[in-house]
Amino acid sequence: MEQNNDQSLFGLSVDAQARSFLSETAKWGKFLAILGFILCVFIVLAGVLVATNYEEFDKAINAYGNNNPVKEMGPAVGIVYVVGAIIYFFPCLYLLRFSNQTKTALASDDQTKLTSAFKNLKSMFRFVGVLTIIVIAIYIVAAFVVATTGV
Helix, strand or coil: CCCCCHHHHHCCCCCHHHHHHHHHHHHHHHHHHHHHHHHHHHHHHHHHHHHHHHHHHHHHHHHCCCCCCCHHHHHHHHHHHHHHHHHHHHHHHHHHHHHHHHHHHHHHCCHHHHHHHHHHHHHHHHHHHHHHHHHHHHHHHHHHHHHHHCC
16 A cells, blocks of 8 residues: 655645745856857857968967967867867756746746756756766876876
8 A cells, every 4th residue: 555655755845935046046047058158159259260260370379489389280179169169058058948947937837847947957967067077087088198108
Protein backbone atom coordinates (compact mmCIF):
# COMPACT_ATOMS: atom_id res chain seq x y z
CA MET A 1 0.00 0.00 0.00
CA GLU A 2 2.26 2.63 -1.24
CA GLN A 3 0.88 6.10 -1.48
CA ASN A 4 1.93 8.69 -3.98
CA ASN A 5 3.60 11.18 -1.67
CA ASP A 6 4.91 13.36 -4.47
CA GLN A 7 2.49 16.14 -3.59
CA SER A 8 3.11 16.10 0.13
CA LEU A 9 6.84 15.58 -0.11
CA PHE A 10 7.69 17.75 -3.11
CA GLY A 11 4.55 19.89 -3.38
CA LEU A 12 6.47 23.10 -3.02
CA SER A 13 4.68 26.36 -3.41
CA VAL A 14 5.95 29.68 -4.61
CA ASP A 15 5.08 32.27 -2.00
CA ALA A 16 5.15 36.03 -2.51
CA GLN A 17 8.79 36.36 -1.48
CA ALA A 18 9.92 33.51 -3.77
CA ARG A 19 7.89 35.05 -6.63
CA SER A 20 9.67 38.33 -6.04
CA PHE A 21 13.08 36.64 -6.07
CA LEU A 22 12.22 34.69 -9.22
CA SER A 23 10.90 37.80 -10.94
CA GLU A 24 14.07 39.76 -10.15
CA THR A 25 16.22 36.79 -11.19
CA ALA A 26 14.38 36.61 -14.51
CA LYS A 27 14.97 40.32 -15.12
CA TRP A 28 18.70 40.06 -14.40
CA GLY A 29 18.91 36.86 -16.42
CA LYS A 30 17.35 38.55 -19.42
CA PHE A 31 19.69 41.51 -19.06
CA LEU A 32 22.76 39.24 -18.89
CA ALA A 33 21.53 37.10 -21.78
CA ILE A 34 21.02 40.10 -24.04
CA LEU A 35 24.46 41.45 -23.11
CA GLY A 36 25.84 38.00 -23.86
CA PHE A 37 24.26 37.99 -27.33
CA ILE A 38 25.72 41.44 -28.01
CA LEU A 39 29.12 40.20 -26.85
CA CYS A 40 28.79 37.19 -29.19
CA VAL A 41 28.27 39.55 -32.11
CA PHE A 42 31.34 41.59 -31.13
CA ILE A 43 33.43 38.43 -30.78
CA VAL A 44 32.35 37.24 -34.24
CA LEU A 45 33.15 40.66 -35.71
CA ALA A 46 36.57 40.63 -34.03
CA GLY A 47 37.20 37.15 -35.38
CA VAL A 48 36.29 38.17 -38.91
CA LEU A 49 38.44 41.29 -38.56
CA VAL A 50 41.45 39.30 -37.36
CA ALA A 51 40.98 36.61 -40.01
CA THR A 52 40.73 39.08 -42.88
CA ASN A 53 43.23 41.72 -41.74
CA TYR A 54 45.95 39.68 -40.06
CA GLU A 55 48.56 41.01 -42.48
CA GLU A 56 47.83 44.57 -41.35
CA PHE A 57 48.14 43.53 -37.71
CA ASP A 58 51.48 41.86 -38.52
CA LYS A 59 52.76 45.05 -40.17
CA ALA A 60 51.71 47.11 -37.15
CA ILE A 61 53.47 44.74 -34.75
CA ASN A 62 56.63 44.63 -36.86
CA ALA A 63 56.66 48.44 -37.15
CA TYR A 64 57.68 48.58 -33.48
CA GLY A 65 60.53 46.14 -34.02
CA ASN A 66 58.70 43.20 -32.52
CA ASN A 67 58.92 39.94 -34.37
CA ASN A 68 55.51 38.32 -34.52
CA PRO A 69 56.02 34.57 -34.19
CA VAL A 70 52.44 33.72 -35.17
CA LYS A 71 52.05 36.04 -38.11
CA GLU A 72 50.45 33.39 -40.31
CA MET A 73 47.91 32.41 -37.67
CA GLY A 74 45.40 35.18 -38.41
CA PRO A 75 42.75 32.99 -40.05
CA ALA A 76 43.09 30.33 -37.33
CA VAL A 77 42.74 32.95 -34.59
CA GLY A 78 39.66 34.32 -36.36
CA ILE A 79 38.12 30.86 -36.47
CA VAL A 80 38.85 30.37 -32.76
CA TYR A 81 37.04 33.65 -32.02
CA VAL A 82 34.00 32.59 -34.04
CA VAL A 83 33.91 29.13 -32.42
CA GLY A 84 34.20 30.79 -29.00
CA ALA A 85 31.26 33.05 -29.82
CA ILE A 86 29.18 30.05 -30.93
CA ILE A 87 29.99 28.24 -27.69
CA TYR A 88 29.11 31.32 -25.63
CA PHE A 89 25.82 31.70 -27.52
CA PHE A 90 24.21 28.62 -25.99
CA PRO A 91 24.42 29.55 -22.29
CA CYS A 92 23.00 32.95 -23.22
CA LEU A 93 20.15 31.26 -25.09
CA TYR A 94 19.32 28.98 -22.15
CA LEU A 95 19.42 31.96 -19.78
CA LEU A 96 17.10 33.99 -22.01
CA ARG A 97 14.66 31.07 -22.24
CA PHE A 98 14.74 30.70 -18.45
CA SER A 99 14.04 34.39 -18.00
CA ASN A 100 11.19 34.57 -20.49
CA GLN A 101 9.52 31.38 -19.29
CA THR A 102 9.86 32.38 -15.64
CA LYS A 103 8.23 35.73 -16.35
CA THR A 104 5.40 34.02 -18.24
CA ALA A 105 4.96 31.38 -15.54
CA LEU A 106 4.74 33.94 -12.77
CA ALA A 107 2.28 36.08 -14.70
CA SER A 108 -0.04 33.18 -15.47
CA ASP A 109 0.62 30.84 -12.51
CA ASP A 110 1.61 28.16 -15.01
CA GLN A 111 3.50 25.32 -13.32
CA THR A 112 4.43 23.76 -16.68
CA LYS A 113 6.13 26.97 -17.81
CA LEU A 114 7.97 27.29 -14.51
CA THR A 115 9.20 23.71 -14.80
CA SER A 116 10.35 24.40 -18.35
CA ALA A 117 12.10 27.55 -17.14
CA PHE A 118 14.01 25.58 -14.52
CA LYS A 119 14.86 22.98 -17.16
CA ASN A 120 16.54 25.74 -19.20
CA LEU A 121 18.36 27.00 -16.12
CA LYS A 122 19.60 23.46 -15.46
CA SER A 123 20.73 23.19 -19.09
CA MET A 124 22.65 26.45 -18.81
CA PHE A 125 24.45 25.35 -15.65
CA ARG A 126 25.16 21.90 -17.09
CA PHE A 127 26.59 23.43 -20.29
CA VAL A 128 28.78 25.86 -18.35
CA GLY A 129 29.85 23.10 -15.96
CA VAL A 130 30.87 20.70 -18.72
CA LEU A 131 32.65 23.50 -20.55
CA THR A 132 34.51 24.39 -17.35
CA ILE A 133 35.61 20.77 -16.90
CA ILE A 134 36.84 20.68 -20.51
CA VAL A 135 38.81 23.91 -20.09
CA ILE A 136 40.37 22.70 -16.83
CA ALA A 137 41.35 19.43 -18.54
CA ILE A 138 42.95 21.38 -21.41
CA TYR A 139 44.89 23.49 -18.89
CA ILE A 140 46.10 20.38 -17.07
CA VAL A 141 47.23 18.74 -20.31
CA ALA A 142 48.92 21.96 -21.44
CA ALA A 143 50.71 22.31 -18.09
CA PHE A 144 51.85 18.69 -18.32
CA VAL A 145 53.13 19.20 -21.88
CA VAL A 146 54.98 22.36 -20.88
CA ALA A 147 56.46 20.68 -17.81
CA THR A 148 57.64 17.60 -19.67
CA THR A 149 58.89 19.23 -22.86
CA GLY A 150 60.15 22.49 -21.44
CA VAL A 151 58.46 24.52 -24.18
